Amino acid sequence: MSAQPEGPTTARRVAPPGGRHDSVMEFAEASETARVTESGRPPCGSTPPPQALCRPAFATSPLAMAVVDRGGVIVGANDAARALLCGAEDSGGLVGRDADDVLDLHSDARTADAYREILRGRQARLSRTRRLKHPSGHSIWLRVTVSPLPDAEAVLLSLSDITAHRGLQDRLHHLELHDPLTRLPNRSLFFERVSAALEAGPYEGSGTYEGATGRVGLCLLDIDGFKAVNDSLGHPVGDRLLVAVAERLTHCADRAHGATGAPLVARLGGDEFALLVEESTGTEQLAELARAVLDALREPFDLAGHRVSVSASIGVVERQITGTSTTALMQAADTTLYWAKADGKGRWTFFDPERNAHRMTRQTLSSSLRPAVERGEFALEYQPLVEMADGGLRGVEALVRWRHPQFGLLSPNRFIGLAEEDGSIVQLGRWVLRTACAQARRWQVEHPEVPPVFVSVNVAVRQMWDSDLVADVAQTLAETGLPPELLQLELIESAVMGTAGRPLRALQALSDMGVRIAIDDFGTGYSNLAYLSRLPVSVLKLDGAFVRGFRAEEGAPAEPADEVIVEALVQLAHRLGITVTAECVETTEQADRLRRIGCDTGQGWLYSRPVAADRISGLLAAERG
Ligand code: C2E
Ligand code: MG
Ligand code: MG
Numbered sequence: 001m002s003a004q005p006e007g008p009t010t011a012r013r014v015a016p017p018g019g020r021h022d023s024v025m026e027f028a029e030a031s032e033t034a035r036v037t038e039s040g041r042p043p044c045g046s047t048p049p050p051q052a053l054c055r056p057a058f059a060t061s062p063l064a065m066a067v068v069d070r071g072g073v074i075v076g077a078n079d080a081a082r083a084l085l086c087g088a089e090d091s092g093g094l095v096g097r098d099a100d101d102v103l104d105l106h107s108d109a110r111t112a113d114a115y116r117e118i119l120r121g122r123q124a125r126l127s128r129t130r131r132l133k134h135p136s137g138h139s140i141w142l143r144v145t146v147s148p149l150p151d152a153e154a155v156l157l158s159l160s161d162i163t164a165h166r167g168l169q170d171r172l173h174h175l176e177l178h179d180p181l182t183r184l185p186n187r188s189l190f191f192e193r194v195s196a197a198l199e200a201g202p203y204e205g206s207g208t209y210e211g212a213t214g215r216v217g218l219c220l221l222d223i224d225g226f227k228a229v230n231d232s233l234g235h236p237v238g239d240r241l242l243v244a245v246a247e248r249l250t251h252c253a254d255r256a257h258g259a260t261g262a263p264l265v266a267r268l269g270g271d272e273f274a275l276l277v278e279e280s281t282g283t284e285q286l287a288e289l290a291r292a293v294l295d296a297l298r299e300p301f302d303l304a305g306h307r308v309s310v311s312a313s314i315g316v317v318e319r320q321i322t323g324t325s326t327t328a329l330m331q332a333a334d335t336t337l338y339w340a341k342a343d344g345k346g347r348w349t350f351f352d353p354e355r356n357a358h359r360m361t362r363q364t365l366s367s368s369l370r371p372a373v374e375r376g377e378f379a380l381e382y383q384p385l386v387e388m389a390d391g392g393l394r395g396v397e398a399l400v401r402w403r404h405p406q407f408g409l410l411s412p413n414r415f416i417g418l419a420e421e422d423g424s425i426v427q428l429g430r431w432v433l434r435t436a437c438a439q440a441r442r443w444q445v446e447h448p449e450v451p452p453v454f455v456s457v458n459v460a461v462r463q464m465w466d467s468d469l470v471a472d473v474a475q476t477l478a479e480t481g482l483p484p485e486l487l488q489l490e491l492i493e494s495a496v497m498g499t500a501g502r503p504l505r506a507l508q509a510l511s512d513m514g515v516r517i518a519i520d521d522f523g524t525g526y527s528n529l530a531y532l533s534r535l536p537v538s539v540l541k542l543d544g545a546f547v548r549g550f551r552a553e554e555g556a557p558a559e560p561a562d563e564v565i566v567e568a569l570v571q572l573a574h575r576l577g578i579t580v581t582a583e584c585v586e587t588t589e590q591a592d593r594l595r596r597i598g599c600d601t602g603q604g605w606l607y608s609r610p611v612a613a614d615r616i617s618g619l620l621a622a623e624r625g
Helices: 022-033 050-060 079-085 099-103 109-119 163-177 187-200 226-233 235-255 283-298 326-342 353-374 412-422 425-446 461-466 469-480 502-513 544-548 560-575 588-597 613-624
Strands: 064-069 074-077 126-133 139-148 154-161 215-224 264-269 272-278 301-303 306-308 311-320 348-350 378-387 393-404 408-410 454-458 487-492 516-522 539-542 579-582
Touching: 064 079, 074 079, 079 154, 099 154, 109 126, 109 139, 139 163, 163 187, 187 215, 187 264, 187 272, 187 326, 215 226, 215 235, 215 283, 215 326, 226 235, 226 306, 235 264, 235 272, 235 283, 235 301, 235 306, 272 283, 283 311, 283 348, 311 326, 326 348, 326 353, 353 393, 353 412, 353 425, 378 425, 378 613, 393 412, 393 425, 393 613, 408 412, 412 425, 425 454, 425 461, 425 469, 425 613, 454 516, 461 487, 461 502, 469 487, 469 502, 502 516, 539 560, 544 560, 560 579, 560 588
Parallel strands: 311 348, 393 454, 454 487, 487 516, 516 539, 539 579
Antiparallel strands: 064 074, 064 154, 126 139, 139 154, 215 272, 215 311, 264 272, 301 306, 378 393, 393 408
């Protein structure tokens, strides 16, 4: 028996009959049979020609060599080659065997191709490192060099045993890839394994093996308050803590041993650890692992007489291998870990593409806002404003949405702030005003038999300063034909507080025109009614927080404070000639209380969510009937 490739082997080829060149045969015979005398010299009485010395030189060379014919069959091998590749009990030798089988020259396509080319005399040289199983059981590392023999239909195999060198290399490699403190795989090895896991997929067709899920999962963990342990108890105790955490993580990983082995535990640096689950089965598997890890770390640590309790935050990502990269996976895990910390630490959090998109898209959104207005990517929805006394439809609030080609339907909270920052709110605000007024006029014209509904349009602070709002409104009303009393403008308190000069004159001019001014989200800012009474404000929109305060637990007494405040606010507003609209009315109990308190109008899911314009047309048609 001779050495076996440690990788898979293919069926042995049969050497082509007559495939050997005569001179090769001769050399082969010489090499397997040629022996020098005990003295190491050729027999006395003759001085062999230098050429003839080649045979004994080949046979006795300490460098392992073999000659292979063009058919790939070993036709000669020296003692060193036999010693290297054959077991002690091996009587068959190497001659007659296929070299590529013996030396594993066919397991990877590139080597197999190059080897074939050399045999055909079309390539100069080939060098490869191979790991083989020696018949005595141990592994050997060989450097195999294949070079053509000039003027012969054969190639020469030179083999050097680099096992010792590789052993040293492996040990160095191990040191390079492991953390000396915890002995866990380090960042480099972890990244290597993640990359390998991602390269393994996708498994399709014949590449599929049983249990392959084509998915990967990752827990990225950071010890909460590790710095405090280091600072208060000293670095040696901090180090002990890291070692103890590493042990508990390894224990968790061992217990979570799955089809593809235990998750890989690594220390990525500082107090950051990671667990990699190859071939994960889904989010639940990762959630279970994260839970087990948090449980395991909850037990206090006994560190050189110090009892230390810590918690950890974990970012968890689980996804398909297809379409992801090491960078994307690690970034997602990083972001998720940050969320776990931000959400209060001592917890695990799943990667949420929505939440991530929010973070990622801020910049993208802001850069595409302006062109989006021109491309007509915005749309308005309208939410009914209902008379509390009789439930009748009095008006609608126009609420803008962005039909983003990439991110889908975006709510205004995602982009109004950005639009204010970069000034595109002026252009967008004009579009909203024009669209809402045109729509309100259409309802008025199309439903003459019912009292016309007014439209309430949100105006951002920057619109007050950066554009001529009065001129815009006047022009829009003129163009659409909407009577000014059917337009209400919603401004937040800060837009009108301390107002002097231009914004105040604008408010006054709008009010003089007959347009109603409402203070939006009232109660979240200064809430200075006395001041507001001096401005041309006709409506207060009470912030949803007040109404939410009404939502008492079942059976428990209602939170009276909010009710008292709201009641006082409503009375005061009424005395100042201001009407009150309650936002976020979601339940009939809230509506009942608001009605008792004297609120004029209500808006909220109890009545209707924001809807498309034609739904409002439907409501108007129904009112007539
Ligand atoms: P807002 O002016 O206070 O509008 C009311 C918000 O409360 C709307 O959210 C509406 O969908 C939501 N809402 C209505 N009823 C309920 C309810 O019963 N419960 C709860 N929880 N929420 C309810 P939306 O449409 O996301 O608008 C958010 C904010 O975006 C608006 O708050 C407004 O400040 C701003 N916005 C919307 N459209 C425009 C616009 O055209 N221009 C400007 N400058 N801002 C706008
Ligand atoms: Mg509003
Ligand atoms: Mg509001």
